[in-house]
Amino acid sequence: MKIEEIFQTYKECIMPTYNKVPLIFVKGKGSRLWDINGKLYLDFFPGWGVGSLGHCHPKVMQGVRDQISKLIFVPNNYYHPFQAKLACELIRLSFPGKVFFANSGAEANEAAIKLARKFGASTKLSANGEHGRTIGALTGLSTSQGRYEIITFQNAFHGRTLAALAATGQKKYQDGFEPVPDGFKQVKFNDLAAVKQAITDKTVAIMLELVQGEGGINVASRDFVLFLRKICDEKKLLLIIDEVQTGIGRTGKMFCYQNYGIIPDLMTLAKALGGGLPIGVLIAKKELGDILTPGTHASTFGGGPVICRAALGVFKAMQKEKILSNCQKMGSYLLEKLTLLKSAYPVIKEIRGLGLMFGVELNIPGKQIVQAAYTRGLLINCTQDKVLRLMPALNVTKKEIDQAVGILEEALRQ
Ligand SMILES: Cc1ncc(COP(=O)(O)O)c(C=O)c1O
Numbered sequence: 001m002k003i004e005e006i007f008q009t010y011k012e013c014i015m016p017t018y019n020k021v022p023l024i025f026v027k028g029k030g031s032r033l034w035d036i037n038g039k040l041y042l043d044f045f046p047g048w049g050v051g052s053l054g055h056c057h058p059k060v061m062q063g064v065r066d067q068i069s070k071l072i073f074v075p076n077n078y079y080h081p082f083q084a085k086l087a088c089e090l091i092r093l094s095f096p097g098k099v100f101f102a103n104s105g106a107e108a109n110e111a112a113i114k115l116a117r118k119f120g121a122s123t124k125l126s127a128n129g130e131h132g133r134t135i136g137a138l139t140g141l142s143t144s145q146g147r148y149e150i151i152t153f154q155n156a157f158h159g160r161t162l163a164a165l166a167a168t169g170q171k172k173y174q175d176g177f178e179p180v181p182d183g184f185k186q187v188k189f190n191d192l193a194a195v196k197q198a199i200t201d202k203t204v205a206i207m208l209e210l211v212q213g214e215g216g217i218n219v220a221s222r223d224f225v226l227f228l229r230k231i232c233d234e235k236k237l238l239l240i241i242d243e244v245q246t247g248i249g250r251t252g253k254m255f256c257y258q259n260y261g262i263i264p265d266l267m268t269l270a271k272a273l274g275g276g277l278p279i280g281v282l283i284a285k286k287e288l289g290d291i292l293t294p295g296t297h298a299s300t301f302g303g304g305p306v307i308c309r310a311a312l313g314v315f316k317a318m319q320k321e322k323i324l325s326n327c328q329k330m331g332s333y334l335l336e337k338l339t340l341l342k343s344a345y346p347v348i349k350e351i352r353g354l355g356l357m358f359g360v361e362l363n364i365p366g367k368q369i370v371q372a373a374y375t376r377g378l379l380i381n382c383t384q385d386k387v388l389r390l391m392p393a394l395n396v397t398k399k400e401i402d403q404a405v406g407i408l409e410e411a412l413r414q
Contacts (some may be wrong), residue, residue: 003036021374028055031393031400033379041374044392044404045381049213049245052272052314052323054393059317060275063309073304076101082308089315090283093254095263098289100282101303105244105270106159108280111297112207112240112266113150113163115284117183118291120147120204123236147204150240153189155215155384156208158242167207189215190224199235205266206232207240210256216384217352217359222260229262238265238288244280245357248272249318249394252328252355259354275314277307318394327394330401331355334390337405345412349386356396360388372411378404 001009006024024036031054033041046054053060067082074080087099100111123146150167152158158167162181165174169186185203187194189212206228212218232239241264246256250272253259257267265288269281280302284291317323335351338360342348350361362369366382373380381389388408392400 006036023374030054030057031396039377041377041379042400042404042407043379044390044396045379046391046393047271047276048381049250049271049391050274050276052248052250052394053275053317054395055276057275057313057317059320060277060310060313063313063316064277064306067306067309072306073301075300076298076302080305080308082305082312083303086303086308086311089312090269090281093315094267094283095285097283097285100284100292100297100299102280102282102299103278103301104159104280105242105268106161106164106280107299107302108244108268108270108282109158109164109167109207109242110161111280111282111292112242112268113167114297115266115282115288115291116150116205116207116238116240117148118296119238119288123147123204147202148183149185149200149202150183150205150207151185151187151195151198151203152207153212154186155189155212155218156186156242157212157214158207158209159244189218190221192224192227195228195231199231199237203235203237205238205240207242209242209244209246210260211246211251211354211357213245213357213389214383216361216387217357217389219352219354220260225257225260225262232265240264240266240268242268244268244270246354248314249324249327250355250357250391252324252331254318254324256354273311273314274307275310275317277310279303279307279311321395323394326396327356330392330394330396330398333398334358334392334401334405337401338390341405341409341412345409347412356390356392356394358390359383360390362386362388369408369411372414373407376407376410378407378411380404380408 025033026036027034031043033043090099102108102111152167152169156168158164166180166184174180185198187198210220241257243255247269251259257264265285267283273279338351342351347363348360349363352359366386366388370380370382383389
């Protein structure tokens with residue numbers, strides 16, 4: 001297909017659900033991408049957080065190639081050794097529990113929401129205000145009588161399916177899709193008092209991203225997270241951490257919650273876990289691992305053998321290539337460079353982030369900077385209108401950072 005034909009086909013045959021950049025990519029390796037004209041780009045926002053190992057990592061490709069030559073798909077009513085192996089690896093690296101496999105971040109969050117509701121259907125506040133555990137089947141308690149409300153946060157993003165959209169809470173994403181499912185309450189991020197006030201006898205869980213990605217790279221404070229863990233323990237609420245964007249090393253630890261010294265009750269993963277292939281995972285701590293029973297939840301493609309091999313390749317590469325350590329080092333280096341930029345360009349208001357997940361908040365709309373950057377060969381993102389988002393591959397080098405910051409400086413100067 002010729003370039004114009006491709007653009008035209010998109011116009012005619014593909015729903016216009018994305019604001020698109022007029023670039024056609026055909027090849028990638030590490031932090032580099034080549035477009036259809038052979039022009040090289042430095043990718044500092046690989047796959048919206050998918051490309052933590054950059055494009056086409058050999059360990060991922062090796063696992064995928066090997067699996068494709070043997071067996072591509074096994075439905076979930078049978079067993080497969082690599083699904084078992086990936087579950088073991090996820091549990092080994094996180095906390096004792098059980099895994100549910102899906103295909104995307106939104107689906108992983110849907111599974112978490114369903115598990116929380118099922119948990120809430122069998123636990124309710126006793127008359128004296130304390131939490132007791134009653135089995136729904138025995139007491140005749142239905143979900144609507146039990147606890148079902150989930151507290152989420154302003155500027156959160158949990159996905160585009162309806163319940164995930166309700167959890168997301170941002171009006172701009174919900175407009176036109178009402179009624180969104182009931183049972184979600186948004187409060188201000190990092191605000192202890194707001195959370196306390198929002199908890200009722202219907203509350204069953206608190207759900208958050210520890211670094212809000214789409215929301216503008218807002219980092220949860222340590223005090224806030226410790227408070228959430230404590231209040232969840234006291235009131236028997238589930239602490240659901242959405243690590244779809246922060247997980248798999250992005251913030252310098254394998255999972256972002258490990259920066260805070262807490263353990264969630266439920267954690268969701270997606271994006272970088274598949275090394276470029278679609279996956280979504282819910283991990284529930286041990287006591288919650290058997291709440292979703294046969295027939296209560298499912299996913300046809302979830303955790304298929306090819307994707308499990310890809311994810312195992314991701315973990316193998318992370319260990320062999322000391323990716324977490326590189327992320328920490330390169331994170332500090334990039335922060336240093338961005339801080340220098342900030343002192344030279346008053347248009348930069350603030351730099352926020354953790355590991356290699358950075359937001360550069362501007363005083364002006366970021367769209368023009370993103371555009372100026374990509375015409376010079378650097379791919380970055382802008383969220384919340386004014387926040388440039390930089391999330392390079394975790395195996396990024398100093399040289400690549402220097403090059404990217406150089407282009408960003410030119411774009412800012414322009
Ligand atoms: C924190 C978070 N949760 C959930 C999602 C939804 O993931 P997906 O697009 O794979 O459904 C995203 C996507 O950007 C995300 O950043």
